[in-house]
Structure formats: structure tokens, C-alpha cells
Amino acid sequence: MTTTTHAPPKGKLFEPKLLIGVAVVGVLLLFSLFTGVYDIFGAQDGGEMFAITRIPRTIALVLAGAAMAMSGLVMQLLTQNRFVEPTTTGTTEWAGLGLLAVMIANPGASILVKMCGAVVAAFIGTFIFFLFLRSVSLKASLTVPIVGIMLGAVVGAISTFVALQTDMLQSLGIWFAGSFTSVLRGQYEVLWIVALVGVAVFLVADRFTVAGLGEEVATNVGLNYNQVMLLGTGLIAIATGIVTVVVGNLPFLGLIVPNIVSMFRGDDLRGNLPWVCLLGIAIVTVCDLVGRTIIMPFEVPVSLILGVVGAVVFIGLLLKQRRRA
Numbered sequence: 001m002t003t004t005t006h007a008p009p010k011g012k013l014f015e016p017k018l019l020i021g022v023a024v025v026g027v028l029l030l031f032s033l034f035t036g037v038y039d040i041f042g043a044q045d046g047g048e049m050f051a052i053t054r055i056p057r058t059i060a061l062v063l064a065g066a067a068m069a070m071s072g073l074v075m076q077l078l079t080q081n082r083f084v085e086p087t088t089t090g091t092t093e094w095a096g097l098g099l100l101a102v103m104i105a106n107p108g109a110s111i112l113v114k115m116c117g118a119v120v121a122a123f124i125g126t127f128i129f130f131l132f133l134r135s136v137s138l139k140a141s142l143t144v145p146i147v148g149i150m151l152g153a154v155v156g157a158i159s160t161f162v163a164l165q166t167d168m169l170q171s172l173g174i175w176f177a178g179s180f181t182s183v184l185r186g187q188y189e190v191l192w193i194v195a196l197v198g199v200a201v202f203l204v205a206d207r208f209t210v211a212g213l214g215e216e217v218a219t220n221v222g223l224n225y226n227q228v229m230l231l232g233t234g235l236i237a238i239a240t241g242i243v244t245v246v247v248g249n250l251p252f253l254g255l256i257v258p259n260i261v262s263m264f265r266g267d268d269l270r271g272n273l274p275w276v277c278l279l280g281i282a283i284v285t286v287c288d289l290v291g292r293t294i295i296m297p298f299e300v301p302v303s304l305i306l307g308v309v310g311a312v313v314f315i316g317l318l319l320k321q322r323r324r325a
Contacts, residue, residue, distance in 0.1 A: 021278045028285045032058045035289055037297040052185045060183045060191055061285050064247045067194035067239040069280025070201055070273065072254015073261075075126075077212035077269055078232045079133060081144045082262075082317065085254030086122075086240045088145040090152030092251075094125025095237075095244040096176060097159045104166055111245065115190050119241030125155065126233045126240075178248035178303025180288055191246050194239045198277065201235055205270035208232060212269075249303050252310020253280060259317060283309070 033054050040046035040054065072085035086092050098121025102114050109117075129148055163172040201208070211218045211228045218225045243250065257280045261272050287305035294300055 018274055018278075021275065021282075025278050025282050025285070028282055028289070029058050029062065031289060032061060032285055035292055053183075056185045056188045057180050057183045060180055060188045060247060061288055062281050063191040063194050064180075064243045064250065065253065065281040065284030066198060066277035067191075067243055067280075068250050068253045069257035069276045069283075070198055070254075071236045071239045073258040073269065073272065073276050074201060074208055074232050075236055075254065076258050077208050078130070078229060079144060080212060080214065082259055083145040083255065083314075084148060085252070085258075086126075086236065087152070087249065087251045087253075088255065089126065089129045089148035090155055091122050091126045091129070091236065091240045092176075092244055092249050093152040093155040093159065095119070095122040095241045096172070096249075097121050097125075097155055097162075098241070099175060099245055100159050100163060100168065100172060103168060103171065104162070111187065111190055115242055115245045118245050119238050122241040122244070123234060123237035125151075126237050127230075130229060130233060174248075175244070176249045176303075177301045178250050178306070179291075179299070179301040180247060181299055181301075183246065188246055190242055194242055197235050197239045198273075202270065202273055204228070204231065205273060209269045248301075250284065251303055251307045252314060253283065253306055255317075256283065256310055256313045259313070 033050075034040070036054065038046070038049055038053070040050045043049065068086065075084050075086065075089065075091075076082055095118040098117040098119070099114055101121070102109050102117035106113065129151060132147065132151075133144065159172060160169065163169040207223060207228050210221060210223050211225055211232070215225045218228070257276050258272070261275045261279060265272050265275060284302065284306070287309065288302045291300040291302050291305050
């Protein structure tokens with residue numbers, strides 16, 4: 001694995017620029033609230049539809065965008081690799097497999113039960129990936145996400161086969177579409193759990209930062225490295241599992257955001273976390289707005305827009321690393 005062993009610079013947590021970022025994101029969220037085919041001003045039930053669809057969708061954009069961007073930041077720090085995030089390590093595919101297993105075992109399961117199944121499976125998959133990294137010394141930074149993508153492809157193939165055998169292939173495709181179209185009042189509230197995950201990440205940010213310097217350094221300063229890795233795995237699994245159940249797959253978001261933020265602010269997790277959350281929300285919101293308006297009155301899944309943007313950024317990062325090498 002490619003490591004970054006220098007001490008991360010300490011940035012200010014709150015600064016005037018952050019307020020500007022909050023204002024910009026606030027404007028984007030206002031656009032989200034008032035963008036759509038349904039006439040919320042002219043229709044008789046416009047106010048009710050606004051409360052049922054627009055507000056939940058906008059809140060889901062905030063929570064899902066922040067959660068996946070934050071998960072990517074933590075995962076990159078713990079693996080010491082800038083090319084990993086939940087969709088390049090198989091975590092999302094494992095969450096989908098857990099969701100599928102719950103649906104097969106209990107077709108009428110509540111969203112909370114589905115969430116638990118996805119979280120457990122995501123934790124198992126992420127734990128397996130981390131164990132693999134610890135047992136195999138990978139020197140090339142690009143090899144790590146390639147291994148993760150391969151593992152994810154295997155899990156995804158198993159999910160597809162099982163879904164095909166149980167006549168649930170269409171449902172599987174809908175789950176992985178990554179769209180906010182179906183987010184309604186009464187169906188998105190479990191997403192608030194990822195806000196607690198964000199608080200937990202902020203509270204233990206310094207430990208994650210030290211763990212990101214490597215096991216030897218972390219152990220020398222008295223940190224329980226294995227405990228921190230287990231905690232990080234659990235938080236990533238919770239965030240990924242919940243977002244997968246409610247929204248679906250949001251590819252490359254956890255890859256794009258931390259890399260852009262670290263270019264300007266270094267690798268201090270606590271200082272970068274507000275910026276990572278803001279940028280994650282902004283990118284998801286912009287992609288969702290594009291998806292809603294590009295072929296209106298129809299919608300393009302946000303995962304499609306994110307996939308295109310993420311692929312371009314991923315290629316750019318590869319070329320940048322190649323120039324450095």
C-alpha cells in the first residue's frame with residue numbers, strides 16, 4: 001500500500017470560508033426544494049406534496065451525501081490509500097447482498113430490518129477487505145482498489161445469480177440504481193442514523209488520523225490500533241448499509257470528495273470533516289438537480305451522473321499519480 005507518513009497539518013475547524021460554503025450549499029438545497037414537475041404552488045395539494053416529497057428528498061440528499069463522503073474519507077485514512085471508498089472495496093455490494101438476503105427470507109420486512117441486514121453484510125465485507133490488506137503487502141496504490149473492485153464484482157455476481165433464481169432481479173436493479181425518486185415521508189427517516197455516525201466520526205477523528213499513519217506509529221503512541229480499525233469498519237458499514245437501503249448506490253462519491261478536500265487542506269480528519277460533508281452534499285445535490293432537469297419530466301438516476309463525474313476524477317487522479325511517479 002502507498003502510505004502517507006508525514007504528520008497531517010492542523011487546519012482550523014471553523015473559518016469564514018466555511019460559512020461561504022454553507023451558504024452555497026444552502027442555495028443548492030433551496031433549488032432542490034423547488035425543482036420538480038409537480039406544481040407545488042398552483043396545485044390544490046401543493047403544500048402537502050411539498051412536505052411529503054420535496055422536503056424528505058432534500059434531507060436525504062444532505063444525509064446521504066455527507067455520509068458517503070465521510071465514509072470515503074475514513075476508509076482512505078485507515079487503508080492509507082486515496083483510491084478506496086465503499087464502492088471500490090465491495091462494501092456497497094455486500095450491503096446489497098445483505099438486503100437481498102433479508103428480502104428473500106422475509107419479503108414483508110420493515111425498512112429497519114432491511115437496514116440491519118445491509119449493515120451486517122457491509123460490516124462483514126469491509127472487515128474481510130481490511131483483513132486481506134493486512135495479510136497481503138500491496139505496494140502499488142492502484143492495486144488496492146482493483147482488489148476491492150474484484151471482490152465487489154464477485155459479491156455482485158452472487159447477488160445477481162441469487163436474484164435471478166428467486167425472481168428478484170428487477171428489485172436488485174432498482175436498489176442499485178442510486179436514485180432519490182422514491183424518497184418519501186415515512187420511508188427515509190432511518191437516514192438520520194448516519195447523522196449520529198457523523199458525530200461519532202468527529203469525536204474519534206484524532207484516533208483515526210493517528211491510525212492513518214500506520215500500525216507501528218499508532219501503537220508506539222499508545223493507540224489500540226485494532227480497536228480503532230474495528231470502530232472505523234463499523235461506522236463505515238452503518239453509513240453504507242443505511243444509504244444503500246434508502247437511496248441505493250452512490251458511486252465514487254467517497255473517492256471524489258476527500259481527494260478534492262485534501263488537495264487544499266491536507267490530511268487532518270477533524271479539520272476536513274465539515275468540508276468533506278459540505279462538498280459531498282453539494283456534489284450529490286448538483287447531480288440530482290441535473291438528473292431531474294436534463295430530460296424533464298423524466299429523471300436520470302443520480303448514480304449515472306455520479307458515475308460519469310467519478311470516472312473522470314478517478315482517471316485524473318491516476319494520471320496525476322503517474323506524473324509524480
